[in-house]
Amino acid sequence: MNFTLVIAFSLSIYIAGIVAVIRLKKINKVYYPFLISIWLGCLSELVNSLLAEKNLNSYTNINLYILFETLLIVLFFRNLGLFQFQKKLFYTIIGGLIAGWIIENIIVKQIDTIAIYFTIYSSLIIVLLSVTILNKLIVSSRRTFITNPVFLLCIAFIIYFTYQVMVYAFWIYAPQSDASFLLKIFSIMIYINLLTNLIYALAVLWMHKKQEFTLPS
Amino acid sequence: MDAQETRIYTAIISTSLVLGIIIIYFIISIIRHQRRNIELHKKNILAEITQIEKERARIAADLHDDLGPLLSAVKMKINTFELTDPDDQIEIEKTNKHIDDILKRIREISFDLMPNTLLRKGLVKAVKEFVDYLSNTSKISFNFNFDDDIKINEQRSINLYRIVQETIHNTIKHAQATQVDIDLRAVNNNLVLTLTDNGIGFDYSRESKESIGFGLRSLLSRTEIMKGHMYLESKKGKGTTYTFEIPI
Numbered sequence: 321m322n323f324t325l326v327i328a329f330s331l332s333i334y335i336a337g338i339v340a341v342i343r344l345k346k347i348n349k350v351y352y353p354f355l356i357s358i359w360l361g362c363l364s365e366l367v368n369s370l371l372a373e374k375n376l377n378s379y380t381n382i383n384l385y386i387l388f389e390t391l392l393i394v395l396f397f398r399n400l401g402l403f404q405f406q407k408k409l410f411y412t413i414i415g416g417l418i419a420g421w422i423i424e425n426i427i428v429k430q431i432d433t434i435a436i437y438f439t440i441y442s443s444l445i446i447v448l449l450s451v452t453i454l455n456k457l458i459v460s461s462r463r464t465f466i467t468n469p470v471f472l473l474c475i476a477f478i479i480y481f482t483y484q485v486m487v488y489a490f491w492i493y494a495p496q497s498d499a500s501f502l503l504k505i506f507s508i509m510i511y512i513n514l515l516t517n518l519i520y521a522l523a524v525l526w527m528h529k530k531q532e533f534t535l536p537s
Numbered sequence: 538m539d540a541q542e543t544r545i546y547t548a549i550i551s552t553s554l555v556l557g558i559i560i561i562y563f564i565i566s567i568i569r570h571q572r573r574n575i576e577l578h579k580k581n582i583l584a585e586i587t588q589i590e591k592e593r594a595r596i597a598a599d600l601h602d603d604l605g606p607l608l609s610a611v612k613m614k615i616n617t618f619e620l621t622d623p624d625d626q627i628e629i630e631k632t633n634k635h636i637d638d639i640l641k642r643i644r645e646i647s648f649d650l651m652p653n654t655l656l657r658k659g660l661v662k663a664v665k666e667f668v669d670y671l672s673n674t675s676k677i678s679f680n681f682n683f684d685d686d687i688k689i690n691e692q693r694s695i696n697l698y699r700i701v702q703e704t705i706h707n708t709i710k711h712a713q714a715t716q717v718d719i720d721l722r723a724v725n726n727n728l729v730l731t732l733t734d735n736g737i738g739f740d741y742s743r744e745s746k747e748s749i750g751f752g753l754r755s756l757l758s759r760t761e762i763m764k765g766h767m768y769l770e771s772k773k774g775k776g777t778t779y780t781f782e783i784p785i
Contacts, residue, residue, distance in 0.1 A: 508550075
């Protein structure tokens with residue numbers, strides 16, 4: 321795949337980032353952790369592009385971004401009321417994520433290498449939490465799902481992180497000596513990333529200041 | 538790519554496609570089922586509310602048209618008695634007083650169940666009458682602002698009136714408010730009803746997640762059958778604002 325196109329696809333996060341900046345005053349604070357994760361994504365993609373241009377290792381940036389992105393998404397889920405009755409579970413997940421990141425990136429390996437196991441682990445957690453939020457939404461929401469930002473975000477999370485788990489799982493078993501083959505495996509994520517970023521932008525467009533009243537679930 | 542790499546790559550592509558199909562099917566089925574669920578839920582609520590309103594109108598009419606005149610006739614009959622004993626006269630006066638109280642209460646209950654003004658003169662006049670009545674009987678002062686040219690059909694008028702009634706009852710019961718502002722406007726093809734009080738408010742995000750009362754459920758149901766949206770903003774010590782957006 322053309323390098324310019326890869327960069328252009330990865331920078332598609334800027335669409336959601338810019339929409340979020342423009343609409344910030346009209347968006348409820350519940351969504352703020354997600355918006356921060358988008359802006360972090362913009363920053364991370366920019367840093368990655370600059371490092372790639374200079375042929376420098378970008379894994380440190382990627383590993384840090386994955387950790388903060390996951391923590392912010394879990395925080396966003398907490399704002400949506402996911403851990404209302406299970407506050408301990410929230411701290412357990414946060415603690416587990418930080419511990420997992422430290423074990424793989426500092427104790428077992430170096431921070432400037434690919435953290436496959438932590439990525440699979442954090443992606444699985446986000447997919448499971450997204451499914452739980454979707455189930456809550458099905459019970460409590462009487463509003464059409466197509467214009468519901470929480471529904472769109474959960475779908476985007478499920479798509480992106482499920483594919484991420486799959487690609488990284490294959491990565492583990494692929495021959496590590498052939499770099500071009502590893503990149504080919506990873507090229508699937510470029511299209512998934514583009515799709516997810518477009519869904520993010522759509523979701524940000526549907527975010528409102530006023531939270532609609534719904535039944536508890 | 539060598540043979541092994543080709544096999545792995547084919548496996549990845551196949552798995553990706555299968556996964557994509559599963560996710561697409563998952564999304565489509567969720568959206569379709571949720572739509573059906575909303576429709577079914579709205580039909581059930583509509584049937585339930587229509588039945589309740591019919592029953593209320595019937596009871597209100599029975600109280601107002603049958604029981605009221607009957608009690609008035611009893612009172613007239615009692616007053617025709619020519620009594621000489623002062624004790625009997627005192628008893629008759631007491632009985633008259635009781636009958637007057639009962640008649641007043643019947644009128645109040647009948648008004649609460651289905652005000653005649655709502656059916657004859659429409660929502661705005663009915664809310665005005667309701668608010669005037671409450672201003673005289675409670676310590677809360679009401680401020681009702683509305684657009685003059687709003688046209689609402691009877692079914693919606695009844696639902697909106699019930700929403701105003703329920704919200705104000707909630708405010709009187711829980712909010713400890715001294716001022717309630719009611720605003721009814723037509724904004725961009727939406728009828729926007731806003732009720733704001735200066736009461737104690739509550740931590741909505743906490744309390745609503747635990748359980749919501751029958752009153753709030755009823756507000757939500759009536760809003761949903763009109764295909765509208767309900768918003769509730771409240772903070773401890775900063776009052777509560779209920780907003781209902783109903784498409785015209």
